[in-house]
Amino acid sequence: MNKKFLSAILFGALMVTSTGTFVSCKDYDDDIKNLQEQIDKKAALTDLTTQVSAMQAALDAAKTSATDALAKAEEAKKAAEATGSDITDIQKTIDSLMTKIKSLEDATIDVEALKAELKQTIADSIKDADIDGLKKKVEDQLTVVKSLAGGYLTMVTEIDLWYKGGQDANLNPIVLNFSNVTEQDNKFGPKDEITFTKGKDVPTDAEVIVRVVPANAELTPEMISLINGLGEDITDQVTTTSVERYSELLTKSRATTETGLWKVKFNLPKYDKDAFAKIAEKDAKDILYALAVNDITVDATETETAVAHTAVSDYAVTLNYAQGKSAAMLNFAVNGTEIADIHNRYAHAGEADGITTPSTSTIEDYIWSGDAATAIDGDKTNVTAKSGQTKGNDDRQDQPSLNVEVGKAFSVEILSTDVDGTKVTPRAFYVTLDRTHAVESNPSEINAWESYKVEGLNTLVDKASKLSLTIPADAAKGDYIGFRVYAVNYDGTLVDPDGRAFYVYVAEQTTSATASVMFKPDTHLDENGVWTSDKGAITATGWTAATEAKLVKIYDSADSKKTDINSKLGNLTLEDNFVLYKGNAEKTFAAAADETNRTELAKYTKIAIKDVVMNKLEDGKTYVAVINMINASANNTVVETVTVSFTKVLPTFPTSVEPFTNVLVDNTLKIYPKNFADDAKTTAIYDIDNVWHGVDQYTLFAQTNVTKENPATVTYISTDVDAEESTTDNKPAFKAPAEIMKTDNKAYGTKYPMLVSYDYGNVTTTDTDKDKDALTYWTNGTAFNLVFGNYVDDCTITWIGSAPTLTYPGVAEAVDFIKLSAIKITDWYKYTTPSLINNFNGYAEKIEVALLTGTDYKRVNEYYTPSIEGEFVTGKDSEGNDIKEAVIKLTSNVTSSQGTDTPTKIQLTITDIYGGTVVKVFDPFTMKFQN
Numbered sequence: 001m002n003k004k005f006l007s008a009i010l011f012g013a014l015m016v017t018s019t020g021t022f023v024s025c026k027d028y029d030d031d032i033k034n035l036q037e038q039i040d041k042k043a044a045l046t047d048l049t050t051q052v053s054a055m056q057a058a059l060d061a062a063k064t065s066a067t068d069a070l071a072k073a074e075e076a077k078k079a080a081e082a083t084g085s086d087i088t089d090i091q092k093t094i095d096s097l098m099t100k101i102k103s104l105e106d107a108t109i110d111v112e113a114l115k116a117e118l119k120q121t122i123a124d125s126i127k128d129a130d131i132d133g134l135k136k137k138v139e140d141q142l143t144v145v146k147s148l149a150g151g152y153l154t155m156v157t158e159i160d161l162w163y164k165g166g167q168d169a170n171l172n173p174i175v176l177n178f179s180n181v182t183e184q185d186n187k188f189g190p191k192d193e194i195t196f197t198k199g200k201d202v203p204t205d206a207e208v209i210v211r212v213v214p215a216n217a218e219l220t221p222e223m224i225s226l227i228n229g230l231g232e233d234i235t236d237q238v239t240t241t242s243v244e245r246y247s248e249l250l251t252k253s254r255a256t257t258e259t260g261l262w263k264v265k266f267n268l269p270k271y272d273k274d275a276f277a278k279i280a281e282k283d284a285k286d287i288l289y290a291l292a293v294n295d296i297t298v299d300a301t302e303t304e305t306a307v308a309h310t311a312v313s314d315y316a317v318t319l320n321y322a323q324g325k326s327a328a329m330l331n332f333a334v335n336g337t338e339i340a341d342i343h344n345r346y347a348h349a350g351e352a353d354g355i356t357t358p359s360t361s362t363i364e365d366y367i368w369s370g371d372a373a374t375a376i377d378g379d380k381t382n383v384t385a386k387s388g389q390t391k392g393n394d395d396r397q398d399q400p401s402l403n404v405e406v407g408k409a410f411s412v413e414i415l416s417t418d419v420d421g422t423k424v425t426p427r428a429f430y431v432t433l434d435r436t437h438a439v440e441s442n443p444s445e446i447n448a449w450e451s452y453k454v455e456g457l458n459t460l461v462d463k464a465s466k467l468s469l470t471i472p473a474d475a476a477k478g479d480y481i482g483f484r485v486y487a488v489n490y491d492g493t494l495v496d497p498d499g500r501a502f503y504v505y506v507a508e509q510t511t512s513a514t515a516s517v518m519f520k521p522d523t524h525l526d527e528n529g530v531w532t533s534d535k536g537a538i539t540a541t542g543w544t545a546a547t548e549a550k551l552v553k554i555y556d557s558a559d560s561k562k563t564d565i566n567s568k569l570g571n572l573t574l575e576d577n578f579v580l581y582k583g584n585a586e587k588t589f590a591a592a593a594d595e596t597n598r599t600e601l602a603k604y605t606k607i608a609i610k611d612v613v614m615n616k617l618e619d620g621k622t623y624v625a626v627i628n629m630i631n632a633s634a635n636n637t638v639v640e641t642v643t644v645s646f647t648k649v650l651p652t653f654p655t656s657v658e659p660f661t662n663v664l665v666d667n668t669l670k671i672y673p674k675n676f677a678d679d680a681k682t683t684a685i686y687d688i689d690n691v692w693h694g695v696d697q698y699t700l701f702a703q704t705n706v707t708k709e710n711p712a713t714v715t716y717i718s719t720d721v722d723a724e725e726s727t728t729d730n731k732p733a734f735k736a737p738a739e740i741m742k743t744d745n746k747a748y749g750t751k752y753p754m755l756v757s758y759d760y761g762n763v764t765t766t767d768t769d770k771d772k773d774a775l776t777y778w779t780n781g782t783a784f785n786l787v788f789g790n791y792v793d794d795c796t797i798t799w800i801g802s803a804p805t806l807t808y809p810g811v812a813e814a815v816d817f818i819k820l821s822a823i824k825i826t827d828w829y830k831y832t833t834p835s836l837i838n839n840f841n842g843y844a845e846k847i848e849v850a851l852l853t854g855t856d857y858k859r860v861n862e863y864y865t866p867s868i869e870g871e872f873v874t875g876k877d878s879e880g881n882d883i884k885e886a887v888i889k890l891t892s893n894v895t896s897s898q899g900t901d902t903p904t905k906i907q908l909t910i911t912d913i914y915g916g917t918v919v920k921v922f923d924p925f926t927m928k929f930q931n
Helices: 004-016 026-084 088-124 132-152 273-280 444-452 590-592 598-603
Strands: 156-163 174-183 186-188 194-196 201-204 205-211 224-226 241-246 261-267 290-297 307-312 317-321 333-334 402-405 410-414 417-419 420-423 428-431 465-468 480-488 502-506 513-520 546-555 576-581 585-588 606-609 622-631 637-648 670-671 682-688 699-703 715-717 734-738 754-758 777-786 796-799 806-809 815-819 823-824 846-853 864-877 882-892 901-910 917-928
Touching: 004 576, 026 088, 026 132, 026 754, 156 290, 156 307, 174 261, 186 480, 205 290, 205 317, 224 241, 224 754, 261 546, 273 317, 333 502, 410 428, 410 480, 420 699, 428 444, 428 465, 546 806, 576 864, 585 590, 699 715, 796 917, 846 864
Parallel strands: 174 317, 402 502, 513 637, 670 777, 806 917
Antiparallel strands: 156 205, 174 201, 186 194, 205 261, 224 290, 241 261, 290 307, 333 410, 410 465, 417 420, 428 480, 480 502, 546 622, 576 585, 576 606, 622 637, 682 734, 699 754, 715 734, 754 777, 796 823, 815 882, 846 901, 864 882, 901 917
């Protein structure tokens, strides 16, 4: 047997009692709903478990604090008693603390029980979990814990450094890069809000990202310090300037979730070379620092014993100082799109294709020719005009304008710039209209822009990186609007001499459509086998305005960054894989986008994804495809975003592979093999198509109690064709040694535990049998017992009516007979077709007959010698012809004597087809000596 088949089936056999296969007939919509409900329940249970763990930690901390306080109070009592002082108040404190400790212990027991209940719920069945009931229990317990240890619930118990960017590859230390800059005379802002003073020394912040537990804990700058390995802090030289929740990695839908991530900023108020060297290095090696959180919690019953709890990160922070630098290139992003990829009016004001007027080539856009300065020199020697710039400096004429929507905020975010290997972020910025380039029908264009009353313009953003702008006016729809960003460095120099412009196109509001489909393969797939999902409902309203469609990306629904992973899935396309349906009519998404009859497309209300390689989709994972429907004539505006979520659900055991109705008796299949695998008839074969439907080349039957010491008795002969239910080809078949069907063999009647499984092939990404071979997926069907019966042994022999009476002839060699028609042989099925003439329907090789007499019927053939005759003349018919019948011929053995009636049994000794012997003795007939 194939080793992979055997290992898979044995694994399945171990699991069969707990993972029996049940096949549902529900629609896939119900499957999707049920799957989502289970995902939601799992998330809810995880959240509840986290809450309970927090309660447990709070109770432990409160109990430790109260126990310490009790010890101190008892010491105070002893001291007071030694001096004869009044101990009344101390005793009250002791009693109160003991009561509290008892309450904390009781609450701890309740919390542990609740935690065990949640764990058991997850282990048993998430889909059957009573989430509302469990939530109520957790809420009730939380009320108790808050009353006993409320202050400890949000106390920081753990702090970890959050490695990001290039720092996480090798877990290299996080470097806090401190710098100070010297200001130059300048004023900045739409109203000159910031004043820079020549010669003033200004520190810049260094930052690190941390994660704290519990996630709902609050941090303040006063709680954070840097400590070295000796536990010494350096707050006298390095100060914590600010802490703020960090949400850069969160999706919009989860922006309010408390993740426990915080951005912590430090600065060096005054740089002294020697003093900094002492805290940064020792023996030419960097000193490693950790972040410590000092969370002070004061309990109402322990006012004398405030608890200072310190959580410490790993020691992986180093200090570095470099003279502050100023950026001479302004980098920013608008709604995540970097400025290099957004249009400006570098050469002309023609945003639409083919329009190149009016010209803006004479309106300068300067860049610094060297270091940043506070202003453009009068002779303009410190800047480079357009004529001296190369493509890629500020020439973004050919880039598209960014699409925005009326009433929907879009963000401008200042990005850092690399200056000699140091990331430099400007201090402040603001955004204005691109007034100098509003040259279309001058002055009507700038008047129109101003009439839109864009919210957020001319707002100074100081020591922060992001600003939101909103265009509230419907009149702006279909218009292009120019903006210009101005930024200043910490030293007062301008990041760009005259700011950098970007243009947006104000589009109609983008609509959205969603669909969910499932892949549920129901047959074997070869390597790289493909499948088509079910059809999901979709209502797309953007067809009338769209001119084309674009598959933006496909991402894992659990990925907060929504990273495109389409290449891992085989590069699905709108041309080949995404299909729309109008009834049974099919049209690819790409073809639909090219359809000239746009209104007809509204009739396509179903979507599917076809020809997807199943072993590229992770088991149970939900993916999301984002498709943009675009209007190319309106600045490639996205008029509708279609999101299609799709999940591969591993198949269950096929319903077509099942036993004949009621063929299992008490879950046991008993069979009577009649064919053999060899001429010597040592191995019996039984064609499974006699008892099982739908068995094909991917079906496997196997004995499940097989060990090294107990090798398989039953083996499986597989078929190499699709299920055809032939009962004569000995494929598929059970095969076993013929000797186990011999009635005197100790294995006779043994129940062999069996399991039927099905190989779906390459539909999984999980190596279930751990052989690192092809990822085949097996499902288990019916577990049953198999018994190899002996057909002859299961037959019964009786007389038809009363047993006959014979009279002994009194002489030797006289012949009498018993007609076989007087004998009834019935098989297990209660059929009477087996007979001594047809050798028990072919299950017997030889039949010998004997007559038993005596008080214990041990005397053999005393009076007669019997034999079976197939055609014995028993009389004449009316025309004088011989009547021939099958009989037991009786030839007398002894000559005349007297005697009394003698009961006589007939014994049949049958050699069966397996080489065994079956003896059948039935009720006696009477032999008389006198008529």
